Amino acid sequence: MTHKQFDEDQLEQVLNNAPKLSDHRSKDEVLQRLLADARLQDNSHLQAAVQEPIESQLTTHEVNEKQDFIQAENKDLPITKRKYKKMPLFMSVAAVFVLTLIAGSMFVNNNDSPKDQATPDSATFSSMPENRATKEIESSDNVMDSSIVAEHTRMMSLRTSVYEEDLTDAVVFRIGLAGGKAAESVPMTYIIPNERVVADFGKEKPTSLQMYEKYAPQIDEEAMGFTNYHPYKGELEEKGETLVHVLPKKNAYDIASASVSKYLGSLKDTFSDSDYKEIAFENADGTAYEFSQVGEPSEPMALIPREHYNFYVYTETNGTEYLSPDFRKTFSTVTEALTDMRHKNDDVYVSAIPENVTYTVKEEADGVVVTFDVELDLMTMDAVRATQLIEAMMLTAASFDKKLRLDNVVQDSWEGFDLTKYLPMPVGANKQYMPE
Structure with missing residues (x-):
């Protein structure tokens, strides 16, 4: 999302944990994939890369043909080897372009991007044979691309809880x-x-x-x-x-x-x-x-499966922030817990709710509803803080085995959460992955 902001430590952590990409396809497969991709047909850079060697061959066709014939006679070499001596350069351009496309697609924000985008007409390359091998390559590539985007989206999310x-x-x-x-x-x-x-x-x-x-x-x-x-x-x-x-x-x-x-x-x-x-x-x-x-x-x-806590922001000595109960203080009702979490009780646990944000809490059959007194615009907040506010409330409601809904918010969605409905109940706080 365009509202995400990262400090240097967060960015370094994301880059270090980014999936390692590898591509074992041959140059011919890359070329076929590049030319068959409808998304690239109107790209000026690709067309320039394709046309330049073609135009050069057309203007010097007769000279090159004569030179190839003479050299073939003198050295007994097939003429076909001479005609493709510029192909490695073209393949390099193509490979770089494909990698640029994949890298760009990894940083596409599917929250803000239009869901229905027009695709170029594929008639430009309709004369190109679409054999079974090419289709299998494209299918495999689509799976790889979608996996990369999904992994990147997961890693770039500001969510910190497990669902x-x-x-x-x-x-x-x-x-x-x-x-x-x-x-x-x-x-x-x-x-x-x-x-x-x-x-x-x-x-x-x-x-x-x-x-x-x-x-x-x-x-x-x-x-x-x-x-x-x-x-x-x-x-x-x-x-x-x-x-x-x-x-x-x-x-x-x-x-x-x-x-x-x-x-x-x-x-x-x-x-x-x-x-x-x-x-x-x-x-x-x-x-x-x-x-x-x-x-x-x-x-x-x-041992009680769900203790009735509310959640605050705890900052560890290395600067990493976590959502945690405030010294294990428990509450009898979810309304009391959500209302109390606005207050700053000590210097260790900090409220995830900004001081100027007020709200009312109402328990319903399907869950608990928090209605902000003044329409809450999450875009006016730091993106991390806004996500912490939402998840701290979700974790607090979940400790009472209840779902949470937020009313009177400008945005309909945030970090993949549909704010027009009850939000999913978190499984646990502070998502981690077991080291290998």
Whole structure:
């Protein structure tokens, strides 16, 4: 979209993660593809590249023919080899042009581009044979081009949450990373392809603990600006629907109330939506662990699939921003949660709602409706901030298992969201991809 703005770090990250393109077609295949592409028939640069060698051959036809005949007699070389000595130059021009076209198509913005564009009349090259091989090449190229555009669109999106559309042939792995600042745990949602899970575990579905033990150690938390926190110290064991954490005598989870809060928050982010209903804390001898801040044996902590949070913007020490609950404050109603998220409560979590933006909240049968008091023009905001506003509200509504609709917005769509309807319910916050 034309409203997207990137700083240098974001642009560098996008370029580093851009798909690596390769093309193993022969020069003849590239030429056939170029000449058969209806989109290029009216292009002045291509026509100039095609006509220049042709006109040169016409004006010097007799001279070239005579020279080729003499050289063929003297050197016993076929005349046909002389006639195509300029072809490599033409092929180079053609190849460069094709690459330019593909690169340009990758940066097409399908949100703002007209959906119905006129295509040039293909009669210009109607005399060119369209054999089966050419059609197969074009079909293959169309698939490649569409895949490139789809991958580029996905990577260039300002969305940061995971949605059902992201989970085609993939599953999610949730984990709470320990903030490097005074923050508690920041929820992360990793997308892992099904084929990788099958390669790692076979056809049998792994448990949440097995997923954690396999993938948590592969995350470079410090490289992301977080504290090196995983895997947890001690032992994790499954006992039916209870996950037991056997804590070592000396650990960093029980140093102070803040460390205990961060530890419990991380466990909730990692295992709330899992196979377990609760987490028990034990000593090595099987007795209940006693947190120093409590002064009595601990009780198991219940795991609720959807805690009733609202979401704020959290900035890590390296400058990366995430959407996260504000110190795990919970709410009884979605109206209360959405209304409260306008307020700036501390210096760690910042509201995703600009100070001058006010709204009312109404719960309906199909979801929750946020109506802005003054028509909201997202184009007047920074594109990242506008997307954070929408997704923070969506995540807040989703924590109550509700969809969100935004009313009184100038735009009908934003970052692929149809703002005239209820928005999709996010699967999780802060989309990540498991490193290879």
